[in-house]
Amino acid sequence: MLARAILKGGLRFFASESARYTKPILLLMGAPGVGKGTYGKRLSRDWKMPVFSTGEYLRNLLKKETDLSNRVRGIVQSGKLVDDDTMFKIMEHRLLHDEDQNAKGIILDGFPRNVDQAKMMEKLGTIKACLLYTSPSPRD
Numbered sequence: 001m002l003a004r005a006i007l008k009g010g011l012r013f014f015a016s017e018s019a020r021y022t023k024p025i026l027l028l029m030g031a032p033g034v035g036k037g038t039y040g041k042r043l044s045r046d047w048k049m050p051v052f053s054t055g056e057y058l059r060n061l062l063k064k065e066t067d068l069s070n071r072v073r074g075i076v077q078s079g080k081l082v083d084d085d086t087m088f089k090i091m092e093h094r095l096l097h098d099e100d101q102n103a104k105g106i107i108l109d110g111f112p113r114n115v116d117q118a119k120m121m122e123k124l125g126t127i128k129a130c131l132l133y134t135s136p137s138p139r140d
Contacts, residue, residue: 020125022125027127039133049103052108054087054110
């Protein structure tokens, strides 16, 4: 599991010379419906850091007609997950070229979702913390 690898230190998330986004990055991880979005909004408000949800971004992207949206639409319609390289390019654009350049950092919800994406993330910036949300066990 990606979160376990991150939390156990199995992946190196300290600044590398190639990291280009120099502000802190906070990861929100967990299954759908455990509250990442809710807590992300609260953390964003309290810490003055924007939240970037890859799921929300992709849903909005599919409403548009661009080369990227058409490529992503084809992937999604075939029942597959958006490939790592496409997600990396989306993250690179978001971190290096989009708004919030005056923000203290960014909160990511939905990226990285696997170890390969986490390794790609090292090229972009320094992950300062990872919060893993789990749903409570049902009571007997």
